[in-house]
Amino acid sequence: MMHGPVTDQDDSTSTAMGNTPLAVLQRALGLCNNVIVVFASIALIAACIILSYSVLGRALFHSPNYWQDEAAVFLLVGATFMTAAYVQSQRGHVSIEAFVGLLSERTNRIRLWLVDVASFAFCAFFAWKSWTLAHEAYVDGQVSNSMWSPPLAIPYVLMALGMSLLCIQLLLQIILPLTGGTRR
Incomplete structure (x- = not known):
């Protein structure tokens, strides 16, 4: 069953015109988001390879790995949070x-x-709580409870950066309609 386009999906994003500071910020954030999407795609592929290697290693060689789950989770956390601003710029979040x-x-x-x-x-x-969590993890030298023991500051910083970028994107979407920005 097909439905026609939903009203708020036709005009998915706001755009600032010219060389105003908002327009420059929006273009810079868009470029940053596009670069992040490429790296997040690579991270997702790497997580798939790591988990597949782990399964094959256990099944074929009976050799467990102690690092693969956390490495995959770190990659997935980074990909998820860092791409949140891009998804919001496309109005792709669930509504x-x-x-x-x-x-x-x-x-x-x-x-x-x-x-x-x-x-x-x-x-x-x-974002504020994520930055405080990342700071505490870094200052206290917190590591995960596995044998690998990677620093927890890594996923916390990725989470905080991603939420900060999402806040900037949302702030742009709030300000642009008030300054005469057009929705495309």
């Missing part, structure tokens, strides 16, 4: 569309803006 057809276009724009504000508030708190 509830129950009211879209019932509301006017203007009301839907206001609804999207309010969702961005609420999302920013949550993500800003999450």
Whole structure:
């Protein structure tokens, strides 16, 4: 069964025009996001290879590895959090569309803006707590409880960086409509 396009998916992103500081920031964040997506794709492939190697190593050679699960988790955490801003720039996060057809276009724009504000508030708190967690892990020298014992600051910093980039993306989406930015 096919449905027509949903109203808020037609105008998925806001864009600033010209060489204003917001436009420059938006282009820089877009470039940064595109580079991160490439590295995240490589990280996902690496996680698949690591886990496949682990399974084959145990099945064929009866030799367990003690590092593969954590290495894969670190790669997946990095890929997940670091690409959050890119996904948000495409409005690709899960959203509830129950009211879209019932509301006017203007009301839907206001609804999207309010969702961005609420999302920013949550993500800003999450980013702040992630940075404090990363700092504590680094200062205290926290490591995982495995034999490999990688520093926990690595995934925490990736989480904090990803949430910070997501906050910048959300802030752009909040400010652009207020400054006359157009939705494309």
